Amino acid sequence: MAEEDRYGLPLSTTSDAAASAYREGIDLMLAGWTGTAETLERAIAADPDFALPHIARARVHAFYQQGDLARGKAALARELVAVRGTERERSHVETLALAIEGRLPEAIASTLRHVENWPRDALVLSLPLGAFGLFAFSGMADHDRARHELCERVAQHYGEDWWFLTMSGWAMTENGDVARGRAVTERGFDLHRANAHAAHAVLHAMFEDGSIEAADRLVDDWIPSYDRAGILHGHIRWHQALGALEHGDAARALSIYADVLQPSATQAPPLNLITDAASLLWRLSAYGHTVPKALWLDADASAQKLFPKSGLSFADIHMALFAAATQNRAALAARLAAIEQRLAEGKLPAGPVVPAIFCALAAFADEDYATCAQTLAPVLGEVVRIGGSHAQRELVEDTYIVALMRSGELARARAVLDARLHRRPSLRDTRWQAATG
The missing domain is CATH 1.25.40 (Serine Threonine Protein Phosphatase 5, Tetratricopeptide repeat)
Structure with missing residues (x-):
């Protein structure tokens, strides 16, 4: 039986170990969870000629501003997928490579073409979404609406998928539909609690609807399950510090800063x-x-x-x-x-x-x-x-x-x-x- 990703898209590998590790690594990336890089490295080790884990690993390098490593792995992925890869995989690699190289207009155009043909390619769909996505950093004045409309166009292909609910709900929130956005995001969070992007998106909805005390409790209850090395660990605590400032509690905000946000304490990516x-x-x-x-x-x-x-x-x-x-x-x-x-x-x-x-x-x-x-x-x-x-x-x-x-x-x-x-x-x-x- 041919290998597939979690969304039913074929994978050009005959290695069960490579496919399994790749699926796991992509889920960890989509959840903003620790272990993403290590899991993708396992996929690469199991099948070094399988292009997709290379480009996914390049994206993780890009998160941490490791530009040379990211571009190197993207170039290798392009070479590998040209030899052994489907049309979808070649487009997938090229789109992510353009994003990694900072070629935003080309990356956006490639993303939209790709999603039109393969709407269930979640990793490519993730590129324009979120506060640090391609749309947000494009200079568009309507990027909040653009994210929401993109999610609405492909929603029929995802149903109750935990990742999609998380991101589409956040897009609703940022576009001004806060009540609906919070409900959708919380539904995704309930389906998969080991999901830092969902916790983060719920906090944004709570920020917008004024649920400051509830947001504080959410962080206190959930953050112990999330390793300090997690890509969003510090930023989630930043949200908690904003809540402290809403109440004029500067001492608590500074305490959070000292604990997880100052350079000597944080493990966050450079932009965060x-x-x-x-x-x-x-x-x-x-x-x-x-x-x-x-x-x-x-x-x-x-x-x-x-x-x-x-x-x-x-x-x-x-x-x-x-x-x-x-x-x-x-x-x-x-x-x-x-x-x-x-x-x-x-x-x-x-x-x-x-x-x-x-x-x-x-x-x-x-x-x-x-x-x-x-x-x-x-x-x-x-x-x-x-x-x-x-x-x-x-x-x-x-x-x-x-x-x-x-x-x-x-x-x-x-x-x-x-x-x-x-x-x-x-x-x-x-x-x-x-x-x-």
Whole structure:
């Protein structure tokens, strides 16, 4: 009997061991679970000429910004699948390779073609989904809607699949259908609890509907089952730290930072490391809480090693937080100049919103709150283009609110807050009281 993946797609291997390890490895990847790399290596060892575990292993390398290893395995997968692979497998390898190489427009086009032909190829379908997916980092202003619509188009092919429910539910949540999104995601989570992406997606729904206490309990109850080496371990605790800040509990947020988010403690991929650290420390400072300067300097030193040059706009914005908070005007100016050059050359997908946020953060750090607010006001509707999730992007709106307050524009700040309170009724005013000093 021919080997197949869990979704019924043929696999070009005659090795039961290779096919079994590959199926297991893909499930672990789709769940954000530990053991993914090791399991894929077992598949490779069982059948070195089987291309698919090589490209999947390349994707794991890419998660951790191991670019040379990722590109090397992608190149090998291309060679292998050309010799022994179906049309579906060749398209699968090519699509993932384009994503690994950072060729976003080509990767998106290839993904959509592939999914049209093989909608149950879950690993390819996963590429544009999530806060760090191809759609989110494409510069699209409607990437939340695009993810939701893509999931709706293929939903008939997945039924009650635990992975698909997780991702389609999260897409609903981010697209504004929070109640339905939470219900769908929780259904997927109940089907497969060893699924960090599901726990994460449920936390996003709870963030949006104001279930802060329930989110805190979920993390406390579930996180002991998830190894600290898990790709989302630190980020899930970051969500818990945001919940602490909702209640003005800076001490708990800093405790979580020390435990799992600071560079010396985290095992997160580089992008999670810099974004979780910078955004939490910035929020703490913006809300009026004391953040030891040593924490900023330590995190900034690690971030500079990981992202020394301008590249991904979402990363650049967080690098701007580090530069602004540490008063490193030279670093801020250098990265801003590189971004403006890319914008002038038409190579900045997110567009003018990126340099605008840079300038606003610099003004905020200089305590020029009026300029910060004036710079952000016209681009708030474009912040979505930097990617990430709504919970992550809300940091920019937070900065705007605090800048309005500190520049005496209390009525405008109240209007923004009222809109948020309507969306998230559990929001506590305590943090804004601290922010105004």
